[in-house]
Amino acid sequence: MSHTNLTGVEKVYVYEAPVRLWHWINMLAILVLGVTGYFIGNPLPTMSGEASDHYLMGTIRFLHFSAAYIFAVGFLGRIYWAFVGNAHARELFYVPIWKASWWQGFIEELKWYAFLKKEPAKHEGHNPMAQFAMFFMFVLGSILMIVTGFALYGEGTGPGSWANSLFSSWVIPLFGQSQDVHSWHRLGLWIITVFVIAHVYVAVREDIMSRQSMVSTMISGWRFFKDKR
Ligand code: HEM
Numbered sequence: 001m002s003h004t005n006l007t008g009v010e011k012v013y014v015y016e017a018p019v020r021l022w023h024w025i026n027m028l029a030i031l032v033l034g035v036t037g038y039f040i041g042n043p044l045p046t047m048s049g050e051a052s053d054h055y056l057m058g059t060i061r062f063l064h065f066s067a068a069y070i071f072a073v074g075f076l077g078r079i080y081w082a083f084v085g086n087a088h089a090r091e092l093f094y095v096p097i098w099k100a101s102w103w104q105g106f107i108e109e110l111k112w113y114a115f116l117k118k119e120p121a122k123h124e125g126h127n128p129m130a131q132f133a134m135f136f137m138f139v140l141g142s143i144l145m146i147v148t149g150f151a152l153y154g155e156g157t158g159p160g161s162w163a164n165s166l167f168s169s170w171v172i173p174l175f176g177q178s179q180d181v182h183s184w185h186r187l188g189l190w191i192i193t194v195f196v197i198a199h200v201y202v203a204v205r206e207d208i209m210s211r212q213s214m215v216s217t218m219i220s221g222w223r224f225f226k227d228k229r
């Protein structure tokens with residue numbers, strides 16, 4: 001769907017409502033997971049009084065597990081939408097690294113980000129560099145967090161629980177022992193944190209510099225190309 005309005009600004013419908021809704025819910029879930037996860041890994045100094053009275057770490061873990069369910073169910077929903085949504089809904093999971101033209105776009109984008117190019121490339125969906133980071137850091141990172149997270153969770157819910165049967169039973173031996181799963185889960189926090197810092201920087205940078213809409217596209221679904229193409 002492509003339109004040109006009276007001012008000559010072209011616009012294309014890119015992100016459907018479920019993708020946009022997922023993006024922002026997922027962002028909030030990750031924010032809660034990152035902050036609570038950090039405190040699970042680096043607890044605050046001991047508080048005075050009975051732990052069961054203030055229940056501080058209990059609350060932090062409860063928030064972590066609640067956000068974890070939202071994050072995991074949202075991720076499954078996003079995979080479902082890749083099958084039923086428009087072509088742009090598949091870009092997150094489909095990175096054609098075997099195509100020379102894709103690498104050409106990647107290098108062009110790298111130059112643009114390094115201020116070595118004057119003209120930004122225009123993309124209806126994700127640019128190749130964004131796609132690369134989104135898949136290799138976010139998608140694979142999320143799978144790591146869901147698999148290791150539910151394996152740790154299943155240790156708490158115990159043998160016979162679904163999380164224990166579905167995840168702990170094979171994930172813990174695969175990584176070695178419980179502490180190794182904790183360490184990988186901890187590493188995942190930093191993979192996703194680095195992704196988010198870079199992602200927000202480039203989203204805002206592209207919005208300002210590339211003469212095509214970015215942040216509003218993840219809100220309204222429409223990409224506006226501010227020059228005539
Ligand atoms: C935890 C924080 C965040 C995570 C994990 C995240 C992750 C993602 C992912 C995975 C996509 C691809 C969407 C898809 O194809 O389904 C995306 C797109 C996008 N995100 Fe985020 N995001 C976060 C925060 C933000 C914030 C704060 C902003 C705004 C400043 C933002 C702006 C965008 C934009 C503009 C796009 C579309 C980019 C494009 O068209 O290539 N994101 N984000």
Ligand code: HEM
Pocket residue numbers: 030033034036037038040041042061064065068069071072145146148149150152153154182183185186188189192
């Ligand atoms: C972006 C996603 C996530 C982030 C950034 C994150 C972050 C963290 C961090 C940093 C820790 C501390 C690790 C340690 O040093 O032991 C942790 C612990 C934990 N996380 Fe996550 N996590 C995420 C997703 C999940 C998911 C999907 C689950 C599934 C239920 C989960 C369940 C757990 C459990 C069970 C623990 C251990 C709690 C404890 O030992 O008391 N996490 N998380």
